[in-house]
Amino acid sequence: MLTADEFDVILLSLKVALVSVVFSLPLALACAFLLARSSFPGKTFFDAVVHLPLVLPPVVIGYALLLLFGRQGVIGALLHDWLGITLAFRWTGAALAAAVMGFPLMVRSMRLSIEAVPARLEAAARTLGASRWRAFYSITLPLAMPGIAVGVLLAFARSLGEFGATITFVSNIPGETQTLPLAIYGLTQSPGGDAAILRLCAISVAVSIAALTGSEWINRRARLARKAEAG
Amino acid sequence: MIELDFEKRFSERRQTLPAHVDELDDARAQAVDAVTASLRSDARVLALFGRSGSGKSTVINIIAGLVRADRGRVVVDGETWFDSDGRINVPVERRGVGYVFQDGLLFPHLTVEQNLRYGAARKPAVQRATPGIPFEQVCDLLGVRPLLPRAATTLSGGEKQRVAIGRALLSQPRLLLMDEPLASLDTPRRSEILRLIERVRDEFGVRIVYVSHSIGEVSRLADDVVVMNAGHAIACASTEEIFNRNDLRPYTGRFEGGALIEAVAVRRDEGYYLTTYGFEGGELVAPGVDTPVGTRVRLRIRARDVALAIERPQGLSIRNVLAGRVSAIDNRGGAIVEVHVSLLAKDSSAARELLSRISRQALDEMRLEVGQPVFALIKAIAFDKRSMGFTA
Numbered sequence: 001m002l003t004a005d006e007f008d009v010i011l012l013s014l015k016v017a018l019v020s021v022v023f024s025l026p027l028a029l030a031c032a033f034l035l036a037r038s039s040f041p042g043k044t045f046f047d048a049v050v051h052l053p054l055v056l057p058p059v060v061i062g063y064a065l066l067l068l069f070g071r072q073g074v075i076g077a078l079l080h081d082w083l084g085i086t087l088a089f090r091w092t093g094a095a096l097a098a099a100v101m102g103f104p105l106m107v108r109s110m111r112l113s114i115e116a117v118p119a120r121l122e123a124a125a126r127t128l129g130a131s132r133w134r135a136f137y138s139i140t141l142p143l144a145m146p147g148i149a150v151g152v153l154l155a156f157a158r159s160l161g162e163f164g165a166t167i168t169f170v171s172n173i174p175g176e177t178q179t180l181p182l183a184i185y186g187l188t189q190s191p192g193g194d195a196a197i198l199r200l201c202a203i204s205v206a207v208s209i210a211a212l213t214g215s216e217w218i219n220r221r222a223r224l225a226r227k228a229e230a231g
Numbered sequence: 232m233i234e235l236d237f238e239k240r241f242s243e244r245r246q247t248l249p250a251h252v253d254e255l256d257d258a259r260a261q262a263v264d265a266v267t268a269s270l271r272s273d274a275r276v277l278a279l280f281g282r283s284g285s286g287k288s289t290v291i292n293i294i295a296g297l298v299r300a301d302r303g304r305v306v307v308d309g310e311t312w313f314d315s316d317g318r319i320n321v322p323v324e325r326r327g328v329g330y331v332f333q334d335g336l337l338f339p340h341l342t343v344e345q346n347l348r349y350g351a352a353r354k355p356a357v358q359r360a361t362p363g364i365p366f367e368q369v370c371d372l373l374g375v376r377p378l379l380p381r382a383a384t385t386l387s388g389g390e391k392q393r394v395a396i397g398r399a400l401l402s403q404p405r406l407l408l409m410d411e412p413l414a415s416l417d418t419p420r421r422s423e424i425l426r427l428i429e430r431v432r433d434e435f436g437v438r439i440v441y442v443s444h445s446i447g448e449v450s451r452l453a454d455d456v457v458v459m460n461a462g463h464a465i466a467c468a469s470t471e472e473i474f475n476r477n478d479l480r481p482y483t484g485r486f487e488g489g490a491l492i493e494a495v496a497v498r499r500d501e502g503y504y505l506t507t508y509g510f511e512g513g514e515l516v517a518p519g520v521d522t523p524v525g526t527r528v529r530l531r532i533r534a535r536d537v538a539l540a541i542e543r544p545q546g547l548s549i550r551n552v553l554a555g556r557v558s559a560i561d562n563r564g565g566a567i568v569e570v571h572v573s574l575l576a577k578d579s580s581a582a583r584e585l586l587s588r589i590s591r592q593a594l595d596e597m598r599l600e601v602g603q604p605v606f607a608l609i610k611a612i613a614f615d616k617r618s619m620g621f622t623a
Contacts, residue, residue, distance in 0.1 A: 118336075120332070120336055121336060121338060123297050123323070124330065124332060124336040124338075125338070125349065126297075126322075126323040126324045127295055127297070127323055127324070127328055127329065127330035127399075127402075127408075128324075128329075128330075128349050128350030128398065128399070128402045129324045129325075129327075129350050129402055130324055130349070131322075131324055138349075139338055142340050143339070143340055
């Protein structure tokens with residue numbers, strides 16, 4: 001049904017999406033908590049920067065990543081010289097591009113769910129001897145969990161579909177950076193690939209629908225739980 | 232010993248404090264521009280008393296460390312928790328306070344038992360040197376044992392508040408803060424929880440700071456009362472003094488004028504179900520025989536339950552007749568006047584004062600004047616369980 005090449009493309013896409021989500025999760029959580037619970041000078045600017053990938057053309061993000069993380073880039077050169085890590089034209093670079101593009105979606109959902117947890121519950125925990133940190137992970141985190149899970153799923157789905165920033169930053173290298181959307185794009189550039197395109201599109205649609213259904217399911221369960229709580 | 236001397240200003244501009252601290256000062260607290268308090272008390276139960284928006288909750292939040300004062304000091308049992316000069320601000324979790332919030336604030340994702348045990352992990356460094364408060368004893372006293380496996384969200388209002396009190400107690404606090412713990416309950420639940428708070432005070436010996444706008448709760452529980460008005464602590468003294476002081480009547484008498492008398496149960500009449508209470512200035516008979524002889528109680532006598540007579544009356548159903556002298560007449564020209572009667576006591580320094588609310592017509596017909604001897608008449612049924620507080 002699927003050729004070996006197509007199978008590799010799907011595996012690579014899942015790997016890239018998974019890695020991007022796993023690594024951006026802690027950072028997104030920290031940003032969401034900061035935005036939801038504290039006020040500091042420049043908060044509005046910080047908020048805007050976090051949301052930038054949502055509104056900028058993905059190509060711009062990809063080019064910015066190339067400038068920063070490319071072999072000659074400010075951060076890329078440091079990573080290469082000190083840690084021997086290269087991101088440009090590697091699947092890790094694709095994961096970075098996907099992480100940046102999915103970041104605002106993740107932060108947004110997490111922030112809303114953290115804001116929905118009454119801050120007074122954290123205050124109550126602290127009067128009971130809990131440190132700020134314990135109050136966060138024992139009270140806020142579990143109560144905000146549905147929103148956090150939804151954020152992760154949305155970012156995962158977004159990562160699977162990432163195209164513009166990825167192709168700009170890491171190009172379209174089969175076996176290394178060629179994720180599902182890039183493979184589909186590649187096939188459209190050569191004649192006679194219609195059947196393969198349709199197969200990959202179908203898989204793409206299936207995975208996305210699964211992610212969205214999952215997030216809707218989590219949302220509904222959380223809503224029901226809240227209703228049970230209120231009633 | 233609780234020593235407070237601080238000032239907290241509320242500005243229009245949002246403060247640079249974390250957002251969640253601002254949220255604690257709800258709209259009511261923002262009704263005043265500033266909250267100040269300067270007082271010291273060694274009471275077992277210190278009540279902060281005043282109407283809504285008078286700054287009571289802000290004071291208790293500053294003691295807890297949930298709100299930071301702009302200037303001043305908070306010292307509890309010789310330990311400085313906050314000092315703006317010395318730049319001391321002990322974090323909430325290390326102050327060792329137990330806080331019972333008005334709405335309980337149980338953790339909705341935990342069971343009752345997990346809620347109760349949440350504070351047990353408090354670092355031993357801040358635990359009291361005295362033996363701790365045992366889990367089993369708290370469960371039995373508060374009657375929460377059958378609730379333990381239930382989800383916190385399935386409890387009724389009274390159950391929630393019992394668990395909230397237990398949770399605060401089990402964090403082994405050296406100071407128990409209670410912010411209107413009865414406000415969100417119906418009347419039968421209120422008296423049930425009030426009795427439990429009295430037992431908590433007596434059995435565990437925890438010092439309590441109690442915020443309330445209810446004269447009934449405060450007069451039953453408190454040893455010392457702080458009167459709050461428009462953000463300022465305007466008086467701090469013993470409960471009896473506060474509720475009998477004339478200059479505080481505008482604040483304490485808004486609900487109902489009356490007098491507070493500390494008495495001891497001296498006799499019980501099982502046949503008629505009556506108990507006699509003795510105090511400097513006489514004896515009072517009240518219905519009910521469930522108070523053991525020797526128990527100290529606090530009786531609240533409402534001004535409208537006190538009638539006056541010029542001669543000792545005969546052939547009267549009223550059981551309580553106390554001899555006294557008119558000490559002041561509050562005549563504002565309306566239909567009702569208030570007469571202050573100081574009771575004749577063996578020891579004149581401990582003279583008690585009663586307040587009587589009578590019609591101005593009666594005042595004129597009786598030709599009452601300051602200094603005149605009178606008899607105060609109080610129906611025995613004027614005292615009920617609600618107006619009696621037990622002090623150990």
